[in-house]
Structure formats: structure tokens, C-alpha cells
Amino acid sequence: MEGGWPLMRSFFLCLTVSLLLQGRGDSFTINCSGFDQNGVDPAAFQAVFDRKAFRPVINYSIPTHVNISFTLSAILEVNAQLQLLTSFLWMDLVWDNPFINWNPKECVDINKLTISAEKLWLPDIFIMESMDVDQTPPGLTVYVNSEGRIKYDKPMRVTSICNLDIFYFPFDQQNCTFTFSSFLYTVDSMVLGMDKEVWEITDTSRNIIQTQGEWELLGINKATPKMLVGSNLYDQIMFYVAIRRRPTLYxxxxxxxxxxxxxxxxxxxxxxxxxxxxxxxxxxxxxxxxxxxxxxxxxxxxxxxxxxxxxxxxxxxxxxxxxxxxxxxxxxxxxxxxxxxxxxxxxxxxxxxxxxxxxxxxxxxxxxxxxxxxxxxxxxxxxxxxxxxxxxxxxxxxxxxxxxxxxxxxxxxxxxxxxxxxxxxxxxxxxxxxxxxxxxxxxxxxxxxxxxxxxx
Missing domain, CATH: 1.20.58 (Methane Monooxygenase Hydroxylase; Chain G, domain 1)
Structure with missing residues (x-):
């Protein structure tokens, strides 16, 4: 009996862990009873909406991976006197929410949904060179697939500081930077990555910028430095945007x-x-x-x-x-x-x-x-x-x-x-x-x- 007691203890421990894990996995699967051809019942995602104040992770020791990309759709103004660049960006953020998961076969073959961005947790990604308040329009939505991957497209009018060299005006070229980082989350809580390659970002931006304005896009490069503030280490992605002035007018x-x-x-x-x-x-x-x-x-x-x-x-x-x-x-x-x-x-x-x-x-x-x-x-x-x-x-x-x-x-x-x-x-x-x-x-x-x- 004394020799069998440790074995019984181990058996009950394994059974308890398996039951907990099974119950935990079931709690992450969204009930498909709210899915039909006419739409989705918001009550099916109420448990996810209630968690929007917290970072969506199962284990808080695991950082959230956020992939970043952007599209430069317009260069609005370059102020040489104030050393400011005003541009229009589409910032794309992609991350995983483990609390969102459903089986498309059981949910009338719905693979992707659009949900109001205000109801979900959003990463606090900002551009460090920005010199103006965030002018993002309200009422944006996010795309969520059946595996919990969220894609958030955010239009932004960015007025950023840029070290402008006008000595060669009007045949000058300028190199400005967009540094994406987080306000609160260090590398222990959030890790930044790339959703697209740099050449894809460059080609997409060139195709969208079709206006014959004063500036043209030459190229985009990137770097991944780390920023140390006190004892906290923050992840960053820095994009170098090279633009050239069209000198015909001058x-x-x-x-x-x-x-x-x-x-x-x-x-x-x-x-x-x-x-x-x-x-x-x-x-x-x-x-x-x-x-x-x-x-x-x-x-x-x-x-x-x-x-x-x-x-x-x-x-x-x-x-x-x-x-x-x-x-x-x-x-x-x-x-x-x-x-x-x-x-x-x-x-x-x-x-x-x-x-x-x-x-x-x-x-x-x-x-x-x-x-x-x-x-x-x-x-x-x-x-x-x-x-x-x-x-x-x-x-x-x-x-x-x-x-x-x-x-x-x-x-x-x-x-x-x-x-x-x-x-x-x-x-x-x-x-x-x-x-x-x-x-x-x-x-x-x-x-x-x-x-x-x-x-x-």
C-alpha cells in the first residue's frame, strides 16, 4: 500500500491536468450556434470582448508577436523651415489572439469576419518621429480569421520630424525615418516583426503614389534596433524613406x-x-x-x-x-x-x-x-x-x-x-x-x- 500510494498520486495529478487542459482548450473555441447565413450573433464573441483590456495571451511570459508594414500613399508637404515631413500612411498590424478560434466547417463555412476595432485589444504601436496627435478616424474594423489572426489597417496622417538638407535645392534628396515602437510593452511582452518584405512595401507605395507632386519616392530600407530606456528594453522597426524633389518647376x-x-x-x-x-x-x-x-x-x-x-x-x-x-x-x-x-x-x-x-x-x-x-x-x-x-x-x-x-x-x-x-x-x-x-x-x-x- 505504501508503494502504491505514490503511483495513485501521480495518476490523479495527470488526470487533473488533462481535464484542466481539455476544459481550457474548449473555452477558447467559439460556439458556432451564433453563426448563420444572416450574420453572427455578438454573444458568441462576448467572452473575447470582455478580455479587451488585457493582452490576449495564454501565458504572460510569452511575448505577443506583432507584424508591421505600411504603405506610403502620399507625400503632402515638406517644410524645410520647421524640418517637418507631412505624409499619409496606411499602417498594417497583424497579430494572433488565442481566445478567438472556431471551426469553419461547423460555422456555415465562415472563414473571416470583420469586427469593430473598439471591441478588441489593439497594440499601442506609434511612430516615434510623429510631432502631431493621432488623427485616426473612428469606427475602424479589423479582419479576424478562424485561427485568431487579426489584421488591422490604420490610415494615418503623419507629421514627422525629418532632418532636411536643402543645400542642393532644387535637386535635393531627403532621407526621413519612420520608427515604429510600443509605448508600454517591452521586449518581454511584445516583439515586432515584418508582415511584408521591404521591396513589397516600396513597390506598393510607388504604385499608389501616382500624383505628379513635388516629391517622388526613391526607395525604402529598414533596420531593427533596440531602444534602451533605463532598465527597459523596447523593440523597434526603423524604416528609411528616401524621397527626391522634382526640379522641373524650379x-x-x-x-x-x-x-x-x-x-x-x-x-x-x-x-x-x-x-x-x-x-x-x-x-x-x-x-x-x-x-x-x-x-x-x-x-x-x-x-x-x-x-x-x-x-x-x-x-x-x-x-x-x-x-x-x-x-x-x-x-x-x-x-x-x-x-x-x-x-x-x-x-x-x-x-x-x-x-x-x-x-x-x-x-x-x-x-x-x-x-x-x-x-x-x-x-x-x-x-x-x-x-x-x-x-x-x-x-x-x-x-x-x-x-x-x-x-x-x-x-x-x-x-x-x-x-x-x-x-x-x-x-x-x-x-x-x-x-x-x-x-x-x-x-x-x-x-x-x-x-x-x-x-x-
Whole structure:
């Protein structure tokens, strides 16, 4: 008897456990008496509804597995000043409820039901970068299958913080993140997983985003870090969303008009500097460019210093420099035609070398204010010395007037002055050509630099 007592104790223990497990398993099976062709009696799920305040698990040491996916259906706004991204998401959550189970064959072949989301336990998944309250519409439903798998689709308008880099505007690309995590449940109570692969999320989002808005979706990647807060460890899924701005609007409204104005300013160098029309034309063009920048200021980012702002400042500076060059050349021409100063020897040699290098070595040195070299017949808008001599009184007339020597000296002085005027005019033209080439070189190098930076 003493040896049989332990055996009897073991038998009764096994019988009790088996009865408890059998009763427990039956309690998880929903009675199909409430199922018919006209619908489902809510009383059949009343036991499940009463448990919605608790996490649906049989053993609280086992964490609930929640699979997450989302669909990016629209990019509504990107605020560079506030560093915010406003988008519209469809968040999909899938988890298992062990208290929901029925046999479809016994329940008029019903495999899936829709139940009000307010009557079931829902995981508290949120987006950590969200800067706004949850604007989920009320009255949503969930899909529940016969095995207790619940699928919850939640539309969300998300205003999330995003580190925006607008230096390459309007050819910029931005990388924003959506980090899904739980408020309350640590890794001991909730584990996050993927309901879809990343490439499926990317393809679905690209197919849905069909609007020709300002932004386009490039790709989505993911990471699964853990967040440690004090002694609590939380599971996370982080999605990296890469978007790119469509630059067509800004190229047409900003870059093309600016390029046209700079091109017109460059072509204005071909206007004759002697006519006096170049400077007023450049001033008008400069005022028009400032008006253009004021009108297009709303299209530029309100914060930061994008590369396009540097480009506009560079174009404006080039137009100001070209105006200063025109003023300088106009001053030289005015000085040359009114009171030309004596030309220094080094400047005269440089002018001869630039105009005719072969004759530079054979030209005799000047003495005092005597000027040799280029004849005024090669210069525009200058009277020839022969014409000036013809207008002077002849030697016979000079003798009759009683001043032959003074008349000859005056004639030589006029010829010498015309030679000097011609050299200063030619020097002004040479400086105009040199500064124009430097202007073109600086303009081309600046544009190439900006384009290379935009392409990188």
C-alpha cells in the first residue's frame, strides 16, 4: 500500500491536468450556434470582448508577436523651415489572439469576419518621429480569421520630424525615418516583426503614389534596433524613406530666366562703348534681375543657404562687376577724347606688344610727350591727321598772317594730340576686350562649379 500510494498520486495529478487542459482548450473555441447565413450573433464573441483590456495571451511570459508594414500613399508637404515631413500612411498590424478560434466547417463555412476595432485589444504601436496627435478616424474594423489572426489597417496622417538638407535645392534628396515602437510593452511582452518584405512595401507605395507632386519616392530600407530606456528594453522597426524633389518647376521658373538675363548681360558687351548706351542698358538689366529675385523669393526655402541662392548671388555679382567694368571703360574713353594724359613708356610698350608684337622691338623710344606707333587711321571715330592738316591754314596764308612758326607748331600739336587720343582709345578697347574675356572665364567656371556640386 505504501508503494502504491505514490503511483495513485501521480495518476490523479495527470488526470487533473488533462481535464484542466481539455476544459481550457474548449473555452477558447467559439460556439458556432451564433453563426448563420444572416450574420453572427455578438454573444458568441462576448467572452473575447470582455478580455479587451488585457493582452490576449495564454501565458504572460510569452511575448505577443506583432507584424508591421505600411504603405506610403502620399507625400503632402515638406517644410524645410520647421524640418517637418507631412505624409499619409496606411499602417498594417497583424497579430494572433488565442481566445478567438472556431471551426469553419461547423460555422456555415465562415472563414473571416470583420469586427469593430473598439471591441478588441489593439497594440499601442506609434511612430516615434510623429510631432502631431493621432488623427485616426473612428469606427475602424479589423479582419479576424478562424485561427485568431487579426489584421488591422490604420490610415494615418503623419507629421514627422525629418532632418532636411536643402543645400542642393532644387535637386535635393531627403532621407526621413519612420520608427515604429510600443509605448508600454517591452521586449518581454511584445516583439515586432515584418508582415511584408521591404521591396513589397516600396513597390506598393510607388504604385499608389501616382500624383505628379513635388516629391517622388526613391526607395525604402529598414533596420531593427533596440531602444534602451533605463532598465527597459523596447523593440523597434526603423524604416528609411528616401524621397527626391522634382526640379522641373524650379528650373523653369528660376534657373532658366536667370540664365537668360545673364546671357543678355554677356551679349551687352558687344554694344559699342563709345555710344554711351551700354551702361544704361546694364543698369536696366540689373534692376530687372532684382525684381525677378523679389518675385521668385516665395519659391526659395525660407531657412538655410541652398546652393541656388549662392548661384543667384553670384549672377547678381557678375552683373554688378560688368556694370563697373562698363563705367571704367566709359571713363577711359571720356578721358582719352577730352584731355588725354601722357602715356607711360611701359604702357606704350605693352600696347605695341599686344597690337603688333613684330614691331615692338623696332619701335624707337619716345621722348617726352612725343607719341609714335599706331596711326589714327586704324582707330574708329577719329579724324585723320591729313584732314586736320587740311583744315589748318597753309604756309602762304600763315606768312601773310605773319605767324608761320606758331601755325606749324599748333599743327604739330594737334596731330600729336590726335595720335595720343588714338592710343588711349585703343588701350580702352584692349582693356574692354581683356575684362570681357575674364568675365566670360569667371562666368563659365562658376556655372561649371555649381553644376558639378548639384550633380554630386
Amino acid at each position: 528650373v523653369i521658373n528660376l534657373l532658366v530666366p536667370s540664365g537668360f538675363l545673364v546671357a543678355i548681360d554677356t551679349l551687352s558687351f558687344y554694344l559699342p562703348a563709345e555710344s554711351g548706351n551700354r551702361a544704361p542698358f546694364k543698369i536696366t538689366l540689373l534692376l530687372g534681375y532684382n525684381v525677378f529675385l523679389l518675385m521668385m523669393n516665395d519659391l526659395l526655402p525660407a531657412s538655410g543657404t541652398p546652393l541656388i541662392s549662392v548661384y543667384f548671388a553670384l549672377c547678381l555679382s557678375l552683373m554688378v562687376v560688368s556694370l563697373m567694368e562698363t563705367i571704367f571703360i566709359t571713363y577711359l574713353l571720356q578721358l582719352a577724347t577730352s584731355e588725354p594724359p601722357p602715356m607711360p613708356q611701359w604702357l606704350h610698350s605693352l600696347l605695341l606688344h599686344c597690337t603688333n608684337p613684330r614691331k615692338c622691338c623696332s619701335t624707337a623710344s619716345q621722348e617726352g610727350n612725343k607719341v609714335l606707333g599706331v596711326t589714327p587711321t586704324q582707330l574708329p571715330d577719329l579724324k585723320e591727321p591729313v584732314e586736320l592738316v587740311g583744315k589748318m591754314p597753309s604756309s602762304g596764308e600763315a606768312e601773310l598772317n605773319g605767324c608761320p612758326e606758331s601755325t606749324r607748331a599748333q599743327q604739330e600739336h594737334e596731330v600729336q594730340k590726335q595720335h595720343l587720343v588714338g592710343l588711349w582709345v585703343q588701350f580702352s578697347h584692349m582693356m574692354d576686350t581683356l575684362l570681357f574675356r575674364l568675365y566670360l572665364l569667371f562666368l563659365a567656371s562658376s556655372i561649371v562649379t555649381v553644376v558639378v556640386l548639384w550633380n554630386t
